[in-house]
Amino acid sequence: MNTILIVDDDPLNVNLLEAMLSQENYHIVTASNGEEAIETTLASSPDLILLDIMMPGLDGYEVTQKLKDDPNTNHIPIVLVTALHGTEDKVRGLQAGADDFLSKPLDKSELMARVNSLLKVKAYHDHLLNYQKQLEDEVARRTKKLKKELIRRKETEDQLLRAQKMEAIGTLAGGIAHDFNNILSAILGYAELSLVVAEKESSLCGYIQQIYTAGERARDLVQQILTFSRQGDSQMKPAKIGVIIKEALKLLAATLPTTVTLQQKITSVSPVLADLTQVHQIIMNLATNAAHAMEEKGGLLSVELTDVNRPPEEIIQDSGLTPGAFVRLQISDTGHGMSSDRLERIFDPFFTTKPPGKGTGLGLSTVHGIVKNHNGSITVSSEPDRGSTFDILFPVAEKEVRVESTGDQVLPSGTECILFVDDEQAITNMSKDMLENLGYKVIAKTSSVEALACFKNQPDEIDVVITDLTMPHMTGLELAREFQRIRPDTPIILCSGYVAKIPVDKVKSMGIQTVVSKPVSRRTMAEVIRGVLSRNASGIEVDTLMLNPNSLQRHREIFCNSKS
Secondary structure (H helix, E strand, C coil): EEEEEEEEECCHHHHHHHHHHHHCCEEEEEEECCCHHHHHHHHHHHCCEEEECCCCCCHHHHHHHHHHCCCCCCCCEEEEEEEEECCHHHHHHHHHCCCEECCCCCCHHHHHHHHHHHHHHHHHHHHHHHHHHHHHHHHHHHHHHHHHHHHHHHHHHHHHHHHHHHHHHHHHHHHHHHHHHHHHHHHHHHHHHHHHHHCCCCHHHHHHHHHHHHHHHHHHHHHHHHHHCCCCCCCCCCECHHHHHHHHHHHHCCHHHCEEEEEECCCCCCCCEHHHHHHHHHHHHHHHHHHCCCCCCEEEEEEEEECCCCCCCCHHHHHCCCCEEEEEEEEECCCCCCHHHHHHCCCCCCCCCCCCCCCCCCCCHHHHHHHHHHHCCCEEEEEEEECCEEEEEECCCCCCCCCCCCCCCCCCCCCEEEECCCCHHHHHHHHHHHHHHHEEEEECCCCHHHHHHHHHCCCCCEEEEEECCCCCCCHHHHHHHHHHCCCCCCCEEEEEHHHCCCCHHHHCCCEEEEEEEECCCHHHHHHHHHHHCCCCHHCCCCCEEEECCHHHHHHHHHHHHHHC
């Protein structure tokens, strides 16, 4: 049903128009002056207006002008109804925006023809507008869709670039580790030999011990860099995570602006079943975010690690944790904070509050995933301009992995003949002295070609071969293959500064029994040699063992069993 607004200050004229239109299915509304006409139009949005020209207050021309100037009403057809017949009156009305004219006295058939014609035009116009709106909505829908697709492509590209970057870092780290571990092998080896001959309790012995301790620390740092760059599988083990947190904060402290103060309180002594590389990642992500939140005005970055016997009951319920003892990691800042709506989404993948180019939106989702992978919980509290606090709970592990102290135990020794091969002269000289100190007869070579010639001349006189992996002319793997061709039962120990790149499937087929990561301590070398010789002597099937606490313990067990 179309709505028609009749505007006239004379009730008789209004009644006449209503009577003429009464036989049609129209909804009629009326107004007695210009001001009321505008109010009614805005309120009821009629489909057509029959408007008298001569009225007190606003006349028909002024009402037409105002309605046509308003984008909310300019689409409504206006028919001026007047007793004026001058051309100038019609021109003025058309200039104001009127769509048609009706002259008094009115003819019903003409009135109906003009009204119906204008309503049809309006209906077609409305249809076009609706179609245009649908087209605009479809374009907008597809344009959002396109933006999402572009964002996804950009995210995929970023992920690929990050993967390539990590691969490049891993390759660089591997090369550095190989060379650095070769250097450390000589430093640690000669330090150990010096400790053997140095007078106990002397200042010199203390100095050498400090050199050896620093070398071990460097070795562990290289291994940590390799582990991080490889982004390998999780290696969960019970450990006190305070040490790795302190290490991460040392790295972070060097990058903090002078306006940010770092405060740490590491008091927990309880072990956590954790992947230390991933714990390191948690600290770097959260602490870096906290520092970014304070880079404009500065502030306090606080990191605490404490033991908690009874965390709040609501945290236990919300996170589904089993009640018990926990290690609590709390990282807080005094930065700009977050609103409640942002707080609800911070763990969503690709959500970030940072400007374009400053963040990927993956950091906190990664942290959340790591915490859940450790069977822990993470909660956040924050208010605008009041800073943020992240609370993480890790379940306490049953026991901590303890490395057996072997400092005062007698090292296993022997009198067998060892062929030692390494292209680094310093490592060759140091290893020869170390092995001879353990009682072995040692043939040391810096050339894999010379080592092969030596083995060909006396294959039955050599009991064990210890060879480096990376050497010119012939690698350790190629050398091992040649040894096996000459004497298949030859025990071979492979040493490398970067064991991650060794093809494990080839190692076993070449008769290599153990792969040892440089730098190798005197005790480790002594126990590995005796383990390999004992395994061969007892007829135990040869397998490939990467050197770690478990495989080292296996060598000790084999050695002890062979003695008994």
